[in-house]
Amino acid sequence: EIVLTQSPGTLSLSPGERATLSCRASQSVRSSYLAWYQQKPGQAPRLLIYGASSRATGIPDRFSGSGSGTDFTLTISRLEPEDFAVYYCQQYGSSPLTFGGGTKVEIK
Amino acid sequence: QVQMVQSGAEVKKPGASVKVSCKASGYTFTSYGISWVRQAPGQGLEWMGWISAYNGNTNYAHKLQGRVTMTTDTSTTTAYMELRSLRSDDTAVYYCARGLSSAWPDYFDYWGQGTLVTVSS
Numbered sequence: 125e126i127v128l129t130q131s132p133g134t135l136s137l138s139p140g141e142r143a144t145l146s147c148r149a150s151q152s153v154r155s156s157y158l159a160w161y162q163q164k165p166g167q168a169p170r171l172l173i174y175g176a177s178s179r180a181t182g183i184p185d186r187f188s189g190s191g192s193g194t195d196f197t198l199t200i201s202r203l204e205p206e207d208f209a210v211y212y213c214q215q216y217g218s219s220p221l222t223f224g225g226g227t228k229v230e231i232k
Numbered sequence: 233q234v235q236m237v238q239s240g241a242e243v244k245k246p247g248a249s250v251k252v253s254c255k256a257s258g259y260t261f262t263s264y265g266i267s268w269v270r271q272a273p274g275q276g277l278e279w280m281g282w283i284s285a286y287n288g289n290t291n292y293a294h295k296l297q298g299r300v301t302m303t304t305d306t307s308t309t310t311a312y313m314e315l316r317s318l319r320s321d322d323t324a325v326y327y328c329a330r331g332l333s334s335a336w337p338d339y340f341d342y343w344g345q346g347t348l349v350t351v352s353s
């Protein structure tokens with residue numbers, strides 16, 4: 125099973141700042157089959173990025189994903205008020221599918 | 233538009249079973265797969281397993297093997313997840329989510345609204 129470790133656990137930033145979230149895998153993720161989701165309280169997760177770097181439909185271009193192998197990054201170029209949420213990475217290159225523990229982006 | 237509408241909240245006693253439904257609409261049901269993901273209170277996301285809506289093939293998380301069954305009804309475009317021998321640590325919000333492939337578990341582009349299952353004596 126591939127274990128995904130997200131860091132930091134919490135990121136305290138102000139609107140307009142840049143957010144950099146990390147997701148590290150215990151072994152290489154096949155074909156960069158890595159996705160990122162955003163979850164707000166009381167809501168289902170929302171797909172942001174798939175294939176490590178492809179934005180999902182309707183996702184603003186301030187969200188970008190990068191990385192390969194075992195190291196992946198989600199970057200939010202300039203935080204908007206609606207971006208404060210919890211972010212999860214997920215690998216789908218091998219079974220069982222696994223999620224990281226999440227990074228909470230909170231308002232500083 | 234794509235919608236995944238789940239059944240309502242459930243309260244069950246330890247040892248009982250629960251069956252959650254997920255009604256899909258707005259797309260060709262049999263061209264995709266459906267995964268089930270759960271989230272315990274205040275915790276992260278846990279993948280439970282996947283079913284192909286095309287041929288019914290399943291792939292379950294090891295820790296749930298023997299307790300979980302996922303099925304689909306193509307006539308009503310509904311997916312079901314049954315979890316048996318419930319324990320208190322099964323208390324969670326259960327989500328269905330559409331996967332892009334009908335052949336293999338994939339990432340999830342649409343999610344249901346979630347169903348809270350509470351296991352308590």
